[in-house]
Amino acid sequence: MRTTLDVELRWRATHLTLAIATCGAVALAAAVIAGRWELVAFAAPFLGVLSSLSWQRPAPAVRVHGEPASQRCFEDEQSRVTVWAEVHSGSGAVELTVSALPGMEVEVIDSTGRYSKTVVVVASRWGRYPIRARVDVVARGGLLRGTGFADAAHIFVFPLTPPQSTPTPQTDLLDRLGAHLTRYIGPGVEYADIRPYVPGDQLRAVNWAVSARRGRLHVTQRLTDRAADVIVLIDTYRQPPGPATEATERIARGAAQVVQTALRNGDRAGIIALGGNRPRWLGADIGQRQFYRVLDTVLDAGDHFEHTTGTLAPPAAVPAGAIVIAFSTLLDTEFALALIDLRKRGHVVVAVDVLAGSPFEDEQDPLVVRMWTLQRFAMYRDMATVGVDVLSWPGDFSLDQAMSALPDRRRRLRGRA
Template sequence: MNPGPAAERDGTGEEAADDDRLARRARALAVARSVRASAAGLPDSPPAPHWRPGEQTLRLLTVATVAAVTAVVTGQAWLLAPGAFAAVLLAFAAPGTGRPARLSAESAVGPRRCFEGEPVTVRVTVAHDGRIGRPEPVVSLGPGLALDALTVTPTGVDLVLHADSWGRRHLGVVDLDVPDAHGLTLRTVRTDLGTVDVFPVPDSARLTPIPVRLPERIGEHTTAHEGTGVEVVGVRPHVPGERQRRIHWPSTTRRDAVQINQFAAERAADAVVLLDTLADYIDTATGRRSLDETLRAAAGLARAYLRRHDRIGLIAVGGQLRQLAAGSGDRQFYRLVESVLEARQDRPRRGPLPPLPLAALPGHALVYAFTPLADQRILDVLGQIRERGNPLVVVEIPAGEPTPRPGEEIDALALRLWRAEREAMRATLRGRGIPVVGHTPGETLDLALGPLLRRRIMGAAR
């Protein structure tokens, strides 16, 4: 007798319920494993490359064994029936029947480059040459990653991840427990998801202060010298050979002599971003990390200068000295960020810092030093820049104040000393003629750079 529509709906509903239950279980396992992986690191040992009994096989063997022992103990032969039925099922679906000889997992990740918080899609597919059941995934995510969605398919699993902070992130590994067609045996296959480059979200910035001296290169910054720009700075008497369209007719009429508009020259600027990566401090009040805010602010400033067709370079001082020659164009922004993506993995440097390379500082380039002003060694680096005559601006990134314990006089005294030391560093820099501006994370960088527009930044005399 053919089943009716109700029976078909019931069967479909049961399959859907099983799929939902399996998906929820897989997601729970993935989330639990990812949390453990964040605390204990990714698993090192690969899964065993052989088939092993599955849960269904263990259940059938348990039924057969319990039935046989109970029948022998009680002397009731009819108790052998459940065990015989389980043995028949095991014999009917013998392990190895139709089981694939080749089994592997392949992953496809996209995109490999993204910004903080953007989704990363991962598709893991099982490659085989036989019949298999629905796989069950166990996901181990790398540090700094979160699982947004997990979907189990008949041939694999689809994941949606995102990174909370910038850096070169290892996505982690996915272990797939693949059963055979009868569900009696299992085999685990692993695939490594590789790495992704997570770029910081630049802070909002539009202002681009400029130094007194600019290189002889056409740009968008107005100078005090006469040139071929578009900004009129005065008039002067006509010289034979001048274009007629530059005649300033009101002045010509008043003075009874031909007067010519005088335009200011427009030049491009060279800027260098100096990143202090000596340490990464955590603000206990807000949970912000100084290294994250340093790169976000620097990326916002670099993007503002690149939009004005200026050249900008990079120097990162920390566990490893990193540098990038000044350049322009959209690609330069990504070169700047990629050069410091691995700064988190650098070992802290002990002792004095090496001297800055000459090639990293173009002549008269404006240097922006992004630093939390928490390490005295950064003053030596800033002193080297000042000695070379480059104009310098220090952008202070807050590192978060230590939280004293209530009622502890020693903690309160230590906090006062900590504040006094930072104020002494600021006073030392200002005493050398170096402007120090403070940047508040979450606010636009223009608020900190606005006072610098009152006059052009001067370098030290060499």
């Protein structure tokens, strides 16, 4: 798949045109001041060249092509893109230059004249990187110079995730076969108990050693394995400068790691991005392709996800009984209200605080930092009161270590009962 864009050129005089105009103007000014008509004859050729601009060949219209139009890769992974320019009307000399945003390295490996270039790009940080083509055109006998820019291709760089698996909150799962061991009796491999045989039991469940010892048939009961629906909620609201801006990196990597763990365990995973101008969501699904769809949703790339409005998670995006894991700085009230709303719907909600430090670390008075810390702990307590568990993710800890402190919701419910 390739992209084709018409380049809008901005025209201006070339250095040759400015030099000719300067020489002609100086000669005319000298002729008027000195009163010598011979200088007019000297300026006539320069004026003739400038007046020929109207009957020169028309300026060209340029199109830029990029192949492939979009490409996905991971950090520090190379991608190859071919960009070429085409003159589809008019005439002129065209020169093509390919560049990218800061953070991405571009190396030209094949150049076919001035019209076509093949480049290899690599980025060390995830994000969206447009491959920008600059077109320089000299037209109308070298008197005009045009410059235009076009995004010939887009490279979507996915974040690399650590291999460690993140734990899942302990809660009652849906009645669907999976990889999470539960305390319920059913099909599985973990031993639960032994009971007498009743008509209808499968013969493969008969424990022949116990049956021979007790003189009657007994069957082995096992604990069932079930699956979960994991929905990741990420905060895309604008953050103030300071440690909050660095938290975006941890939000993306944390979301990818949780989704990767869920899909490895055979669970369904989805994602919701709240905040910004384009809130979006991707329904829960299984498989390796779902992992790349989730990353596309994080980067706002592709068309696999749905757009939404408002500040709350759409009901269609969160299946019944789903586990919601949110990554946020918890600095925006609207995002906190979205978490409380999900808890009211009956979901298990866990919020991971990705803010590594206090926004007031540069303050000279340590009392300000102390008051900020106490306020955050009070917020943790208030959120836990309404059923939203908040976990802190310090900068020197990995995500699996931070999430190892997840509370056991099943034990809490039994205690209250």
